[in-house]
Amino acid sequence: MQFLRRQLPVIIAFVVGLSMWVLFYVPTQKSLELQDGFTLWVRIIVGFAAVLGVLSVVNHHYNKIKAKRPGYAFSFITLGAFLLMALSGFIKAPLPGFAAGNNKPDSLHFWLYNNMMLPMQATMFSILAFFIASAAFRAFRARSMEATVLLVAACVTMLGRVPLGELMKLGDPIFLGGPAPIDFPWWSSWLLNVPNSAAQRGILLGVYLSQIAVAIRIIFGIERTYMGGGD
Amino acid sequence: MSFITGDAAKQRLIPLLLLGALLLLPLAGHGQEAAPPEQGEPAAAGDASAPGTAAEAPPPLELEPLSSPPAAASVSSAAVEDVPNDNGQALGVSFDWAEPAAEGVTVSVELKPDSAILEEFKLSDAEQARLDSAREKLKSDLGSLIADRDAKALEVAAADEARTAAKNVITQTKDYAGLAELERAYWKAKSEMDSLQDRIDGVQNRFAARGGRKLLEKQRKYEYLSAALAAEWLPTDIAGVPAAEVDSRGAHAPLYGREPDNAEQPWLMVSQILAPLPEALAAQAEELHSSYGEDLAPGIPFPLKNGQQYQVRLAFSGPEGSSPALVDAGPGTPRQSFFKSTLASHFIIATLYALIILSAIMLARRNPNLFIRRIAGLEAVDEAIGRATEMGKPVLYLNGMDALSELSTLSAINILGRVSRRIADFDSDLLVPCRDPVVFSVAQEVVKQGYAEQGRPDAFRASNIYFVTDDQFSYTASVCAIMIRERPAANFFMGYYYAESLLLAETGASTGAIQIAGTDSPNQLPFFITTCDYTLIGEELYAASAYLSREPLLLGSLKGQDVGKALMMLLILLQTILFVAQFATGNAAGEPWDWLVKMVEPL
Secondary structure, eight states, X not given: OHIIIIIHHHHHHHHHHHHHHHHXXXXXXXXXXXXXXXXXXXHHHHHHHHHHHHHHHHHHHHHHHHHTOTTHHHHHHHHXXXXXXXXXXXXXXXXXXXXXXXXXXXXXXXXXXXXXXXXXXHHHHHHHHHHHHHHHHHHTOOOSHHHHHHHHHHHHHHHHTSHHHHHOEESOOSSTTOOOSEEHHHHHHHHIIIIIHHHHHHHHHHHXXXXXXXXXXXHTTSXXXXXXXXX | OOTXXXXXXXXXXXXXXXXXXXXXXXXXXXXXXXXXXXXXOOOOOSOTTSTTSTTTSOOOOOBOOOOSSOOSXXXXXXXEEEOTTSBSOOEEEEEEESSOOOTTOEEEEEEEEOGGGGGGGOOOHHHHHHHHHHHHHHHHHHTTHHHHHHHHHHHHHHHHHHHHHHHHTHHHHOOHHHHHHHHHHHHHHHHHHHHHHHHHHHHHHHHHHTTHHHHHHHHHHHHHHHHHHHTSSEEBSOOSEEGGGOOBGGGGHHHHTSOOTTTTSBEEEEOEEEEEOOHHHHTTHHHHHHHHOOOOOSEEEEEOOTTOOEEEEEEEEOTTSOOOEEEEEEEEOOOBOSSOGGGHHHHHHHHHHHHHHHHHHHHHHHOOOOOOOOOHHHHHHHHHHHHHHHXXXXXXXXXXXXXXXXXXXXXXXXXXXXXXXXXXXXXXXXXXXXXXXXXXXXXXXXXXXXXXHTTOGGGOOGGGEEEOOSOHHHHHHHHHHHHHHHOOSEEEEESOOOTHHHHHHHXXXXXXXXXXXEEOOTXXXXXXXXXXXXXEXXXXXXXXXXXXXXXXXXXXXXXXXXXXXXXHHHHHHHHHHHHHHHHHTTTOTTOTTHHHHHHHTTX
């Protein structure tokens, strides 16, 4: 049992991890087929895990209703909506105004998705605009040198991206062919392409090197927390 | 307990494995392409030593007799070569214009394969019997379903037309009852058609389940290909390419991993032959459709086969439909490479980096007292959990939006393991809503283990780690609702996030929770920095597990990372200096550092 829980997963991680690394450099047909095979296995595992997910959702909300925890009324709605979507997907009987079958563009299932799911998703996404405003207000308060630089950079970038900023061009070019002191589109592009890109690349370089290190730790069984195992 | 580093015997495995990895290096030469032929030389197909290739029997350049009207283009030489760094399913065809191509000239590549390629698709007697039986059953099951469905489809189209016409004039006619009647007629017909289609799909699925579909596909491939082979020369995926749009070999430099020789030479890559619908089958098309529901494809593409020799010729067509001028390019054999030479430098660097990290890990075993700089966000973990305990509120932990196959999610899970042990120590509540069912299963197991290791298995509540939904904004809405209802005192946002990052973090900030985020998504970092108390930036997310555990082996890997990073910085600096030097000398070839430039350039 201990072998199955601890050592076998590490052996599998080692063999598969190393194989995938080597296969990345081998372009043969067999290598490609093997890589496709691994991808297929992942899809199969995800398929099984989806059943666990559904059970978890139902169990979580059932317990919430049973214990009458705060907000349990929402659990009724969740379970009801879950049931409705599932039934509309499984039942083939035609309903008035909807196409028969469960996988047709005019079916109830698709109608529910297009007229309920999508508007609700769009609503959540649109709230982002207001959240950005409040976050920007907090970030742009010039309380320190860094915050002031951020404020100035943000103002230049925003002005460079709107038509008004394009009209505000003042002064002669600082150097031959260079920008004017006030040329928001140019400075905005410069901010994005030079300091911003440099910082992002620095972060990403660290991320990629770290990812390789984590992969090595996992392949060689040094990092095993993700298996639920200790040391 | 460690698999690799646990005892001395197993430790010996590491150098052996590394040695094995290094032994792979010599393979780098195997897949390299043969040198492109010199202009005017006969065809040289791929590996010069391979039997049956052009190098063995160089055919003379043969211009086939031109039919009248005269040839559309004049070509001085043509050759076939293997495509480097591929899986052996493509051939490169190069040629040289003797004079500039006239306007409107198009180029096609035609292949003559050996009839041996048919063998792969030939059904055995047993397979043929199985197919015949399955098709017989399919025919009897379908009965008149196809004809009924087709008739109903016509009825649906007519009903749709009628209701659309009525809708267009409804403001004038005001005949709403008539329109409702037409709508009912449309939906009734559509419902009946869908029902028929479902029955057809069911029958077809049963045919596929009996293995009939695969066998039928195999048989059709055989029939298409055998008919095409009778015509000798088969069209390919390179057909009717305007002369002006023919790529040069240099345009395919990524295949070579460097600027190839003869970079300016016109070069076409063929990867498929196309077998058109045979006439004999086309004559049966109606019968096959009505009896078996089978719709014949106008043509079937066949990828070139590794190790199979093909005769290649170029066809140049003129602008006014003149007969094509045919140029024999000789035989060619696609061969698969065993190592992507384009990734040789990548492989060397990755191996070197892996060695550095493994060495650092081994050094850390000898000297466990390693200094790791303070990471404020991780120092605050205890503070956040302590605050939650004091307030009697739960801790909310999110693993990001990606699947477990992403390393950022794995790192988030690793941190969750460490955090759950602290939470078990502090006797606080932990909520982990998950977006991915696999992540949910793993997170539940990791937290359970964390509680067990701290001697508090009784405090673990499986119901606190649950799957919510895999829909991005539904998940966000749910987590925001949890923040508002449960009022967690500490929120952890670890892993990769998308547009929802600000929605989550801003909602958390509005509830007054102490927030610690960690992400490697550069686009979401500003939002977390703005709204969270502490943010782990990029690589800090991956260092967190080691930092929290303080295990020498894990800390050793961090040291290895630092060495790797220093090496990378040196390489970048070196590359910059070399390019500046090259620029200063006017890119003159033959400089003493040219070899270094060539080595560093692909990095």
